[in-house]
Amino acid sequence: MKHLKFLIIGIIFGIILSKSEVVSWYRIYEMFKFQSFHMYGVIGSAVAIGIVLMQLFKRGIIKDFQGNKITVKPKKKGFIRTFVGGSIFGLGWALAGACPGPIFVLIGHGAVSILVVLLGAILGAFIFGLLHKKLPS
C-alpha cells in the first residue's frame, strides 16, 4: 500500500495518545481547571522539541526522505478567524474532553457515544463550509 507509512505513523500516534491518557475526558477537565501539570507537560515538551525540529528543517540540516528541503506552510492570518474559531473549538474540546485526534482514538477504544461527537464535528465542518464566505476573517 502506497500510504503504509502514514498508517504506521497513525498507529504510533494513537498509541501515544492512549497511553499518555491525553484521550481521557478527565485529563482535559483537569487541564482547564489547572489541577494537573500533565497536559501542559505533554504539549509544552512536544512544542519545545518541535521548535528545535522546525529550525533544523528551515536551515536544511534535516531533509525529507528524498533529500529535499522541508518547508512548513505558514498558517492563515486573521485575528477574528483564529480567536473566535479557536474559542468555539475550545468550548467543544472541554465539553467532549476530546479534540479531533482523540476522537478517532476513542472510536478505536470502542466508545460508541464518541461517534455522535464525530458526527457533530463533520456537521460543524459542513456548516463552516456553507458559511465561510460570510464569516469575518
Next chain:
Amino acid sequence: MEFILQPWPWYVAGPAIAFVLFLMFYYGRAFGVSTNLETFCTIGGAGNFSDYFKTDWKARKWSLVFVLGIIIGGVISSQYLMSSNAIALNPETVKELAALGFANAGSDYLPAEIFSVANLGSLKGILILLVAGLCIGFGTRYAGGCTSGHAITGLSNLQLPSLVAVIGFFAGGLLMVWFLFPLLF
C-alpha cells in the same frame, strides 16, 4: 513490557508526539487531523452545496490513512497495552467532579455521565455530544487547525495565528469548564 502497560508520563508522551511531528514532515506532509473533517464532507457530496468542498479528496488519501492508523492505534492500546483504565486524578478534581454529579471520577477514561450508551436515549445526553462535536468541527475549520495543527505544529513554527488560536482554545475551554459546567451538570 511493564513500562508499556503503565500510563506514560508527560516527559515520554510530549517527545513522542514531537517524533510523530518529525515523521510527518520527514515524509513530506503536514501534521494535522481536523482537515479530515472537511474531506469527509467532500466524500459525502458536500460539494453539491458549497464550492468550498469541491476539492480533490484523493489527494488527501494519505491523511485518511493516517486517521485510520489512529483508530487502529486506539484498538491496539485498549486491547493489549492497558493494564488499567483508571486515571490518577488530583483528589481535588475528584471531589469537585463529585459535587457536579460525576461519580467515581477517574475510574475509567470517560465519565459515564456523558458517554454511557444509556445517555444516547435522552435528548440532553445526545445534545451535549452533538453540540460538543459541532463546536469542534466548526471551530477547528474556522480557526484553521486543532491541537495538532495549531498548538503543536503552529506554535513549534512560531506562528502568531497559532498563538492567537491557542489562546482562543483556552478562552473557550475555561468558559466551558468554569462557567457553563455548573449550569449544564
